[in-house]
Amino acid sequence: MSKKVQRQPSLTESLIPIVFLIFLLSMNVMFWDDTLRGANQVALMTAAALSGILGLRMGYTWTEMREKIVKTIGTAMPAILILLLIGALAGTWLISGVIPALIYYGLDILKPKIFLFAAVLIGMIVSTATGSSWSTIATIGVATLGIGDAMGFDKAVVAGAIVSGAYFGDKMSPLSDTTNLAPAVSGTDIFTHIRYMMYTTIPSITITLIIFLIMGFNLHGGKPPEHIAEVQASILQTFHITPWLFLVPVILFIVIIKKMPPLPALAIGVLLGGIFAVIFQPHIIQNLTHITDNYAKASYIGVMQAIYGPTHIVTPNKEMNDLFSTGGMEGMLDTIWLILSAMIFGGIMESNGMLRKITRSILKLVKSDGTLITSTAVSCIFFNITASDQYISIVVPGEMYHDAFKDRGLKPEVLSRTLEDAGTVTSVLIPWNTGGATQARVLGVPTLSYLPYAFFNLISPLMTIFFAYMNIKIRRYKDDKENKRTASEAGNQPS
Incomplete structure (x- = not known):
């Protein structure tokens, strides 16, 4: 034959x-609030099937x-494995109190009028130092979102500021994989590439910073100082907050800056989060596991559950409860x-x-x-x-x-x-x-x-x-x- x-x-x-995919995705937006739970996946596979049928008609084999x-x-x-570790990182950094501590101290330092501007700037600094937008967003970005939420800013606006800052470093840092990939594909060297990118990148980020600065002075966050004090009080009532918790993100950023690959670096972050949870948040672990007579057993189960599954920590401030919830690896x-x-x-x-x-x-x-x-x-x-x-x-x-x-x-x-x-x-x-x-x-x-x-x-x-x-x-x-x-x-x- x-x-x-x-x-x-x-x-x-x-x-x-x-065109068929765009039609299906548009329908999904109309009929589902959360299209990521299956509707968009089915749309993509259906469009893939249509492309495959056309391919068979053109003589391509399955x-x-x-x-x-x-x-x-x-x-x-690699992205999928990193995604799983980010889910685990979110879990252990929550039960260890790292994310709550970043939010608590951030509310002291950052003021509503300059918050959006600062959110971009912090993302720029961290992502340029680490070369990773994903790690920046999963760590500092999540904490920044919590600070903005406590101040009353729209989460979508804060997320836009976080993404803007994080992707500046992803684009400009010599440690970033894309910053190395683009010149390699094009036939130039990385430092010529970075210097030449400055001509378009600096105007782009400058305009971005100006926009967020103007927005900050006009939006103000919408929540009075008393509300912010209530949020901080609820964090103190729920977690043991101490500057020692900052060792976890500091160590993670150091190993990333030292050019450790993302997977082992994030694994270290997950492990440190678990260790600090056992040391500083015994009451959190006991509440989550309902085990009070055997702390070794409670620690193992509590940290393991935070890594692989959903974790919900209830605080006196109901508005913060959604923020203090993660899905672990399962959530990804x-x-x-x-x-x-x-x-x-x-x-x-x-x-x-x-x-x-x-x-x-x-x-x-x-x-x-x-x-x-x-x-x-x-x-x-x-x-x-x-x-x-x-x-x-x-x-x-x-x-x-x-x-x-x-x-x-x-x-x-x-x-x-x-x-x-x-x-x-x-x-x-x-x-x-x-x-x-x-x-x-x-x-x-x-x-x-x-x-x-x-x-x-x-x-x-x-x-x-x-x-x-x-x-x-x-x-x-x-x-x-x-x-x-x-x-x-x-x-x-x-x-």
């Missing part, structure tokens, strides 16, 4: 699964598509399910050539440097939507547009900057992307709720497109040649 001849998909065929799905899921496995399973569903959709779309067809059609529209850079930025966002992974949104457009940038005489740092401006920062804005799904679950704020306030992430791709069309800081090979010729002519001038 002869093998069926494969053919390339048409642009219409390639767009059908994406085995070929399955192999690509498995490979694509493999790229998401819906998000992992969503990521796996997104990887299945992206894997099938890539295996049958549909993603390539769409991106090649975009390339045909390139008529200038501005349209090339815009096309690259749009492609990065497109891959964040379809492939659902920020690494794919950097690698695939980087490889696809590399020769086009070179042919137009644009230096590789122009490409690497565009990949970060549009790929890294927009992953967190897509509800089913690994970035968006994770941060929505960690912060407890839906992606589409904080999206309008993630100003840095929204401004960055627009800024790189603006620079392209205004021809601002667009490096070309011919510029180097002209500079060398000018220097040579100057050196040959008679003295």
Whole structure:
């Protein structure tokens, strides 16, 4: 039996699964309050099935598509493992009192008028030092959200500020994996890449800080000082608060700065949280386990439950009870399910050539440097939507547009900057992307709720497109040649 001849998909065929997916996701938003609990997962798998059927009609075999799905899921496995550890970290940092302590002391230091501005700034500093937006949001970000909630700020606004600050460091830190990946794909070195990113990143973050500063002075948080004092009192009544608890985040940030990989670093954070819970919060452990006659047994069960399952700590302040609740690893399973569903959709779309067809059609529209850079930025966002992974949104457009940038005489740092401006920062804005799904679950704020306030992430791709069309800081090979010729002519001038 002869093998069926494969053919390339048409642009219409390639767009059908994406249009169908958008339709299903729109329906889900209309009918479900929480689409992450299954509706979006089924939508992604249904769209993947439609793409697979079209692929079979074009001559692609199920085995070929399955192999690509498995490979694509493999790229998401580090994110899935990190997600499980973040769930565990949230549990042990809650019962140890680390998160409550950060909120308690943060309410003393941060004032409502500058809180949103400070939330961005703190996220910038921590994420730049650690190189990880995920770790920053899961630790300092969760505490910052609690402080903002106690002050009366809308959680979506605070989450937008946290995400903006955290992704600044994810984009700019030499310790960040995406900051290393983008120049590697583009063909430049990391420090040239970082210096060149400053031209678009500094204006973007400056605008973001100004917006949040203005918002802070106008919103004020909405809660009087008496309310904040009540929140602090309820924390003191429930937890044993001491500065010693700060050792846990300090040690975690030190090991991350020392370039320890994320998985073992987070595992250390989980372990330290459990140890400090046993030492400083015996009453919390006994209340959670209802075991008062055997503290060793209660400690083991209490810490283990905080790692893998839901934990609810009741405080005198009912408004804070939702904040002092975590799902542990179990709470991350819906998000992992969503990521796996997104990887299945992206894997099938890539295996049958549909993603390539769409991106090649975009390339045909390139008529200038501005349209090339815009096309690259749009492609990065497109891959964040379809492939659902920020690494794919950097690698695939980087490889696809590399020769086009070179042919137009644009230096590789122009490409690497565009990949970060549009790929890294927009992953967190897509509800089913690994970035968006994770941060929505960690912060407890839906992606589409904080999206309008993630100003840095929204401004960055627009800024790189603006620079392209205004021809601002667009490096070309011919510029180097002209500079060398000018220097040579100057050196040959008679003295």
